[in-house]
Each structure stands twice: as C-alpha cells, then as structure tokens.
Amino acid sequence: xxxxxxxxxxxxxxxxxxxxxxxxxxxxxxxxxxxxxxxxxxxxxxxxxxxxxxxxxxxxxxxxxxxxxxxxxxxxxxxxxxxxxxxxxxxxxxxxxxxxxxxxxxxxxxxxxxxxxxxxxxxxxxxxxxxxxxxxxxxxxxxxxxxxxxxxxxxxxxxxxxxxxxxxxxxxxxxxxxxxxxxxxxxxx
Amino acid sequence: xxxxxxxxxxxxxxxxxxxxxxxxxxxxxxxxxxxxxxxxxxxxxxxxxxxxxxxxxxxxxxxxxxxxxxxxxxxxxxxxxxxxxxxxxxxxxxxxxxxxxxxxxxxxxxxxxxxxxxxxxxxxxxxxxxxxxxxxxxxxxxxxxxxxxxxxxxxxxxxxxxxxxxxxxxxxxxxxxxxxxxxxxxxxxxxxxxxxxxxxxxxxxxxxxxxxxxxxxxxxxxxxxxxxxxxxxxxxxxxxxxxxxxxxxxxxxxxxxxxxxxxxxxxxxxxxxxxxxxxxxxxxxxxxxxxxxxxxxxxxxxxxxxxx
Numbered sequence: 001x002x003x004x005x006x007x008x009x010x011x012x013x014x015x016x017x018x019x020x021x022x023x024x025x026x027x028x029x030x031x032x033x034x035x036x037x038x039x040x041x042x043x044x045x046x047x048x049x050x051x052x053x054x055x056x057x058x059x060x061x062x063x064x065x066x067x068x069x070x071x072x073x074x075x076x077x078x079x080x081x082x083x084x085x086x087x088x089x090x091x092x093x094x095x096x097x098x099x100x101x102x103x104x105x106x107x108x109x110x111x112x113x114x115x116x117x118x119x120x121x122x123x124x125x126x127x128x129x130x131x132x133x134x135x136x137x138x139x140x141x142x143x144x145x146x147x148x149x150x151x152x153x154x155x156x157x158x159x160x161x162x163x164x165x166x167x168x169x170x171x172x173x174x175x176x177x178x179x180x181x182x183x184x185x186x187x188x189x
Numbered sequence: 190x191x192x193x194x195x196x197x198x199x200x201x202x203x204x205x206x207x208x209x210x211x212x213x214x215x216x217x218x219x220x221x222x223x224x225x226x227x228x229x230x231x232x233x234x235x236x237x238x239x240x241x242x243x244x245x246x247x248x249x250x251x252x253x254x255x256x257x258x259x260x261x262x263x264x265x266x267x268x269x270x271x272x273x274x275x276x277x278x279x280x281x282x283x284x285x286x287x288x289x290x291x292x293x294x295x296x297x298x299x300x301x302x303x304x305x306x307x308x309x310x311x312x313x314x315x316x317x318x319x320x321x322x323x324x325x326x327x328x329x330x331x332x333x334x335x336x337x338x339x340x341x342x343x344x345x346x347x348x349x350x351x352x353x354x355x356x357x358x359x360x361x362x363x364x365x366x367x368x369x370x371x372x373x374x375x376x377x378x379x380x381x382x383x384x385x386x387x388x389x390x391x392x393x394x395x396x397x398x399x400x401x402x403x404x405x406x407x408x409x410x411x412x413x414x415x416x417x418x419x420x421x422x423x424x425x426x427x428x429x430x431x432x433x434x435x436x437x438x439x440x441x442x443x444x445x446x447x448x449x450x451x452x453x454x455x456x457x458x459x460x461x462x463x464x465x466x467x468x469x470x471x472x473x474x475x476x477x478x479x480x481x482x483x484x485x486x487x488x489x490x491x492x493x494x495x496x497x
Contacts, residue, residue, distance in 0.1 A: 007316075037323060037324060038320065078308070078312045079312075081308060082308060082309055082312070085301060085304070085305040085308075088292070106306060181288070182291065183285035184308055
C-alpha cells in the first residue's frame with residue numbers, strides 16, 4: 001500500500017481522537033509511534049493491521065471506521081477543494097468519479113488507485129461498482145460521498161453493500177452549498 | 190476567449206469571460222499594452238497587420254500588470270480581425286483577480302485541470318515538506334544524542350573531539366587551556382557503596398564542572414571518572430588555574446557523597462609554538478595530571494616543559 005494511505009489513517013486518528021490513541025494503535029499494530037514519514041510503499045498487511053487495531057480500539061466495525069476515514073478526509077479543506085473540482089453540483093461530482101483514479105495518477109503517479117465503474121439507470125440514481133473486488137475502498141468512498149453531498153447541499157441516500165454503493169439523490173438543492181471559489185486564497189480568508 | 194477588433198482599434202465584440210476582464214474599455218489599447226514575442230511593446234498599428242501571420246500575440250492588461258493574455262488572430266476582412274486569447278500561465282492570478290468560476294471556461298478548456306493540478310501539487314508539496322521538517326528534527330536529535338554522555342548530559346568523547354578539533358584549528362586566534370580531570374580513589378566508591386552511588390558522585394561532579402565554566406567553554410566526560418574541559422581565554426594559564434582551583438574546592442565541598450571525594454587536574458595551554466598536533470596537547474595535559482597525582486592528589490598542575 002502506498003505510504004500516503006497509512007499516513008491518512010494515522011492523521012485521521014491523531015486529528016479525531018488524539019495522538020495518544022494513535023500511539024496505542026501503533027503499538028498494537030507494531031508500527032513506529034512517530035508514524036509514517038515517507039511515501040514508501042509498505043506491505044498491505046501493515047495497513048490491515050492498523051485498520052483492525054483502530055476499529056478494535058474505537059469499538060467500531062471496520063466498515064464504520066473506513067467510512068469515518070473517508071468522511072474525515074473529505075472534510076480536510078485542501079482535499080474538499082480538490083474534490084469540488086470534480087463538478088458544479090453533486091450529480092456532476094458523482095458522474096466525474098470515474099475520472100478520480102486518473103486525477104490521482106496525475107498528481108501521485110505511484111499511488112495505485114483501484115478503479116470503479118459508475119452506472120446510472122435513472123436521473124439522480126447511481127450505482128458504483130468496485131473493480132476488482134475492493135470492499136474497503138467502497139466504504140471509504142461512501143464516507144466521502146456523504147460529506148460531499150452535504151457540501152453540495154444535496155439530500156442523497158447512500159448505501160454500501162460489500163463492493164457496491166447505491167446513491168439516490170432525493171433533493172439536489174436541499175440546502176445551501178458550501179462555498180467554492182476556484183482561487184484557494186480567497187477561500188482561505 | 191474571442192475578441193473582434195477593427196483596423197481603428199475598436200473592440201467590436203468580446204467573449205463573455207473576456208467581458209469580465211475588460212470592463213467598460215472600448216478600444217484595445219485602453220485595456221491592453223500589445224507586445225511582440227520578445228515582450229517589447231508595440232503599437233496597435235504595428236500589431237494589426239501582423240495578425241494572421243501565425244505569430245503569437247501578447248496583450249498585457251493595462252490595469253492588472255501581473256496578467257498578460259496570449260493568443261493568435263486572423264483577418265476576417267482587411268478592416269476586421271478576430272483574436273483567440275487565453276490566460277496562459279497567468280490563469281491562477283486571473284481567476285483570483287476577476288473572480289472567475291468554472292462556467293467561465295468552455296468544457297474543452299484545460300483551465301479547470303490546470304487549477305486542479307496546481308492545487309493538488311501544492312498539497313502534495315506541503316505534505317512532503319512536513320515530512321522533511323520532521324526528518325530534520327529527528328536527525329538533529331539523533332545527532333545530539335550521539336555526542337552526549339547519557340549519565341551526565343555532558344559531551345561524550347565523540348562530541349568533544351569535534352569541538353576540540355575546531356578549537357585546535359583556531360588556537361592562534363582563540364587560545365585555550367585543555368584540562369584533564371580524574372577523580373581520586375573513585376574505584377573505591379564503586380567497590381564500597383555500589384555503582385549507583387558512584388553514578389551519583391559522577392553526576393554531582395559533572396554539575397560542578399558545568400556550572401564552573403563560562404558559556405563558551407566545554408566540559409566532556411570521556412568515560413569512567415575522567416573528564417576533559419576546554420577553557421577559552423586570552424590568558425589561558427592564569428584563568429584555567431583559577432577556575433580549576435575553585436572547582437577542586439567545590440568538588441570537595443559537595444555534600445552528596447558517601448565518602449570523601451577529591452579530584453586531580455592537569456592543565457596544558459595551546460599557546461606553545463612547538464605544538465603542531467592535537468595529540469601533543471592531550472599528552473601534555475595527561476602528564477600534568479600525572480604530576481598532580483604524584484604530588485599528593487586533590488590539586489591542579491600546569492604543564493611545564495621539563496627541558497626548559
């Protein structure tokens with residue numbers, strides 16, 4: 001797994017539950033308590049150990065934990081902004097998700113991001129299917145989608161079943177959108 | 190972004206996004222300073238006939254010097270030309286200055302991808318520089334640890350060698366005295382009272398030495414009950430002998446020992462012109478220390494040339 005994935009889980013734990021929680025998880029998963037410094041790829045077993053230890057520590061299921069990681073990630077202003085480049089409204093955003101692996105590849109070429117297919121059988125109804133089988137990724141993505149639906153001010157029902165996400169956009173303009181200026185400087189003031 | 194302009198320099202028609210940039214300007218030269226491909230200013234009369242020759246056109250915004258548009262043009266008729274302009278490398282500042290959003294760019298335009306990449310790269314760089322900062326911090330503390338004696342917090346031999354080499358190179362400008370200190374009968378403390386008691390004695394002696402020198406001077410524990418001290422002074426003999434005499438008394442006067450503790454010291458100064466190698470100074474300090482031990486311990490001896 002790319003070092004950034006481990007780093008993301010570490011940052012999520014430190015940021016949400018404090019560094020002490022991270023250190024307990026690190027001790028249980030047998031990784032260095034200073035965390036992940038480099039982008040060096042590491043065996044998937046390390047990522048799995050951290051995820052399992054975190055879920056146990058926080059008394060959540062692995063699925064819940066991964067959804068929380070996705071939600072936390074999308075709430076980081078820099079990431080939120082990058083995601084908002086995907087489209088002008090939530091539907092456009094969902095439709096542009098199939099470009100996400102390409103976008104990630106542009107910035108961090110060695111991050112092997114698994115692909116997924118976005119299907120739509122009716123306006124506002126979408127189904128995302130992981131390819132290959134990646135149930136963990138779908139959980140993270142579902143967490144991200146929930147936060148982004150709020151961010152775009154849309155009311156959507158999002159459900160995850162193993163490696164599949166179903167999205168039903170009930171009210172596209174349910175509440176007001178959060179601001180998104182193309183220029184980051186204005187947005188940060 | 191399109192811009193239609195006639196031979197007289199009047200902007201006849203402009204695209205929606207360009208309209209945001211141009212405001213109420215009606216003549217091309219009211220809004221822009223035209224330039225050639227080398228960036229030199231040219232007049233509109235020179236620019237107009239060049240359109241359609243395949244050359245690039247550069248238009249610097251008069252009111253926003255930081256933004257320059259570039260593009261190319263064709264003649265629709267002898268009196269009318271059409272230009273296609275873009276923000277080029279100034280896209281980010283233009284987006285900020287004119288509050289542009291994604292509907293200001295046609296779907297085929299790469300503006301959004303450019304801005305996305307710009308921001309994504311910045312985020313990646315920020316993460317990398319966070320990593321660099323913490324690696325730098327780790328390197329620094331590892332370096333400090335590697336030159337520190339863990340028991341007393343003084344320099345260890347490795348750290349002292351670095352400091353001593355620098356001092357030796359600069360000995361003509363900054364003369365100094367090298368002091369070699371050895372506790373008397375220290376082995377008995379360990380044997381009679383145990384190593385923990387011995388360690389407490391060493392810590393006490395270390396703190397007497399560290400507080401007995403000035404801030405530029407250096408104290409080092411080279412191992413066991415042996416210490417080295419560098420005392421920088423323009424009169425190294427005199428100052429070192431004063432400092433050492435005072436420290437010997439302070440070491441004896443400390444009350445935390447299980448038994449009586451005294452120290453012997455040998456002093457050598459850097460001023461002697463015959464000294465050409467670092468080890469000579471160590472040997473002189475060592476010889477003086479030996480003299481101090483022979484003369485009854487608990488005292489400081491300054492090295493003197495046995496021949497002269």
